[in-house]
Amino acid sequence: MLLFVLGERGKLGGMNRLTDTTGEISRQQVKFDGAFRMNQGTLFRRSYPNLAVVTRVLNADRGDFMVKREVRNTDFTVVGEHDDRTAPQFRSRKGRGSHKGRSYDRSRRDRQRGGHPGGFGGPGPRSRLEDTDGDVTMSDSSQDNSSQHRFNPYGRPFRKGDGRFDRDRRQGKVGGGRGGGGGGGFRGDRGGGSSSGGGGRNQSGWSKVTIPHGRKYDKKWLLTALQNICSVPFTPVQYHVDHDRAHFYVDDLSAATALRKCSHKITDTDGYKVEVHANSSAPPSFLLSDLKPEHLEHLKQCMAKRFDGSQQALDLNNIRTDPDLVSQKIEVTLNRKTHMEAVIRIIEENIPELTCLNLSNNRIHKLDELAELVTKVPNLKTLNLSHNELKSDRELDKVKGLKLAELWLNKNPLCLYFKDQASYISAVRQRFPRLLKLDGYDLPAPIGFDVETPTTIPPCKGSCFCSDEIKALILRFLQQYYSIYDSGDRQPLLDAYHDGASLSLTTPYSSQNPSRSSLGEYHKDSRNLKRIKDSTMRFRLLKHTRLNVVAFLNELPKTQHDIASFTVDVNTYTNTLLSFTVSGVFKEVAVDGKSRDSTMAFSRVFITVPAGGSGLCIVNDQLFIRMATTEEIRRAFVAPAPTPSSSPVPVLTAQQQEMLTAFSQKSGMNLEWSQKCLQDNEWDFNRAAEVFTQLKTEGQIPDVAFIK
Missing domain, CATH: 3.30.70.330 (RRM (RNA recognition motif) domain)
Structure with a gap:
């Protein structure tokens, strides 16, 4: 509690004037037996924001009276720069910030007698406590030790105020500022x-x-x-x-x-x-409604007038104040999604060859809709976004696909966040490396090649194994694993997992409704750590123990994997641990046994330990599923995958059996794939050998063909 006392002896008339000045909120008769030898008094109380003012008028035996005032801070809230009770005279002082409040007109005489020591007027918390006629003045003798730390209503607020003041200031409940x-x-x-x-x-x-x-x-x-x-x-x-x-x-x-x-x-x-x-x-x-068809026609005519065909330039500077639109009472605000989309649609349909676009002075604060310019206006070289409300250079990422040579960003808030011009230019050039002009100033020539030479991406290499021994071990494991996985009953996979095994499934984040996408069945169990921040949810989506792992795998849709599409890369190999990644494509199988049209791609990391004589046991399984690319779909399921236990091997003649054995020895393929190659070439040994050599050179023969 903060307390200071104001007191003065006077006559009864002074009490009347005091009562008129402060106003009486509540009154009660009390008795006092203090050191002043007074036995009766009147109490006045008045409440202000954060303050309680108590005025006591104490009568003495001689007919004199004593006026005492106490000011209590009710909630310890420090009133500082956000106090809205400051007079206009105080606002004119430098270094105090801006304060709002009602205007009060007090005379010079009032300010000299009843105002602050510095001569400030107005109804601040202290000035309201004083008598306008000067009957009450401040007393130096306080009866409370707390008067040594007087409440300063106009001082700066503490950096760590009470929680309510900080919360109110963050929520915008405190005036001024x-x-x-x-x-x-x-x-x-x-x-x-x-x-x-x-x-x-x-x-x-x-x-x-x-x-x-x-x-x-x-x-x-x-x-x-x-x-x-x-x-x-x-x-x-x-x-x-x-x-x-x-x-x-x-x-x-x-x-x-x-x-x-x-x-x-x-x-x-x-x-x-x-x-x-x-x-x-x-x-x-x-403004919350879309533009009407007749408004779109007026907008189109307005844009036609602002288009310079000789320069292929469109000037939409401050278009909302265009006289043609204002006369038709059409409000076009390009910081609204539907209005910007309408403008881009008109550009796409009428002037897709546009090279210069001026969007200055349009209150634009986001560039989401402008991202369509990358594909719809591919020849755009100059873009003016000056005098807008772009607050972060990250907005430029949405249009960094534009091959701009000139860009205007001045008079945007984002320009104030760079420490110097060099960092500003660097940040912009990261998005637009070919930029030659920024805000009307020439930039140093970009470092690069004068002529772009076409580059070809190196062909994708096949599987990478440490040795032939590891290759045979992994391919045999995958053949057995996926024959069970695609069989319809995955319960036998219990033998493939360690007792303390773990499994996680991840899918890429989709902006569309996940339930409507082809990954909907997998999305609900996706443990995408970029999207899931809750530690409890992360733990729940991680499957522990082999029983839970196989039970989860049984709940996933039935599949058919293209073994020929598999690519294997060995990550780590020791005597006690083998980690490898297998990638490929698969289709989901419906209840009737037919595969669906959608083809998916997967990448799976197996961490295994030795099991038995020459087997592997999975201790960690990380499965990533996504939609397949166009090229992956084109190459998927070209040849039907062999079914290990379906049809019996056809009876071969002695000559065919001898040819099969010789072809298997020379090609290195197993008997099954060697027979397939010979059958596809009508048992022409030489032609089969040529086809094999060509396909092997192109890397189109899967590794599973060499498992014997």
Whole structure:
């Protein structure tokens, strides 16, 4: 509790004046037997935000009285720069920030007698405690030790205030603040605009201006008066009257701040001051609807007038104020998704060869819709995004596919976050390496080759094994594993897993509805660590022990894998551990046994330990599933996979049996694949040998063909 006492002896008339000044909230008669030898008194109490003021008028035997005042801080909230009870005179002082409050007119005599020692007036927390006629002055003798640490209502707030003050300031509940704003949601003019009251960060850039008792004013007179006195030009949008108040919107934070400062500066015909409020707001309701077909036609005509065919340039600078659109009462705001999409659609349908586009002064704060320019306007070389509301250079990532030679970004908030020009240029050139001009200034020539030489990607190599022994071991394991996996009953896979085995499934994140995609069955069990941050969920999606692993595998859709598409890479090999990755494609098998049209690709990491004489036991299984690429689909299931236990081997003649044995020895393939090669070539040994040599050179023969 903070306490200070003000006291003075006087006559009864002084008490009356004191009562008139402070106002009486609650009164009760109390008795005192203190050191002043007083036996009766009157108590006055008045509450202010964060303060409680108690005034005691104590009567003495001689007819004199003593006035005592106590000021208590009720919730220990420190009132600092955000206090809205500061007089105009105090606001003019430098170094105190911006304060908002009602205007009070006190005479010089009042300020000298009842004001702060420094001569500041206004109804601050301390000035309200004092008698306007000077009957009460501050006393140096306080009866409470807490008076040594007096509450300073105009001092800077503590860096670690009480929780409620910090929370209110973050939520924009505390008025005032630097930059003339009241919400605390904006910091000065770092975005090229000023802060706006009403709390919170205003992403839309719109503010709603309210005039209390505005119904009685003529619209033309009111708007003209505001425009004459406002320091920032503004365009009122959707002026309307609701009950007794007049409202309109402005799409300019600096204009909203300037309008707020116009409050009480205009006097109406009745002698009253016009009050003006401006708070951050969502865009007007009429802007939330899409452009009508007739509006799109007017927009198309407007864009045609702004198009320069000789330069293949389109100038959409500040298009919302275009006279043709304004005359038709059409509001086009390019910071709205549907409006920007309409503009890009018109460009695509009429001028796809566009090379220069000017989008300056359109309040654009995101570039999501402009990403379509990469494919729809491929020849675009110059893009002007100056005088907008882009707050981060990360927005440029959405359009980095454009091959720009000239870019304008000046007068965007993002420009303020770079420590120097070099870092600014470097960040922009990371997205646009061919850029020659930035904000109208020539850049150093980019480092690179003058002529782009076509490059060919090296062909994908086949499997990589440490040795032939490891190769035979892994291929035999995969043949057995996937013959069971695709059989329909995966329960026998229990023998392939260690008792403490673990398994996880991952799918790539899809922006579309996962349930509607072909990976829907797998997506619900996906343990994608880039998307799942909750540790409990991460643990739940990890399958532990071989019983849980095989039970989970049994719940997955039935599949048919293309063994011929498998590629194997050995990651680690020791005497006690073997880790390898197998990749390939597969199809899901429906209940009727037919495979579905969608082809999927997988990559699977097996970490195994030796088991038995020459077997492997899985201790960790990481399965990644995605949709197959066009090339993978084209090459998948070209030849039907062999079925190990289906049809009996056809009876061969003695000559064919001798030819088969010789071909297997010379090619290195097993008897099954050697027979297939000879049969496909009508048992022509030489032609089969030529086809084998060609396919092996192209890497099209799977490793499983060499397992004997």
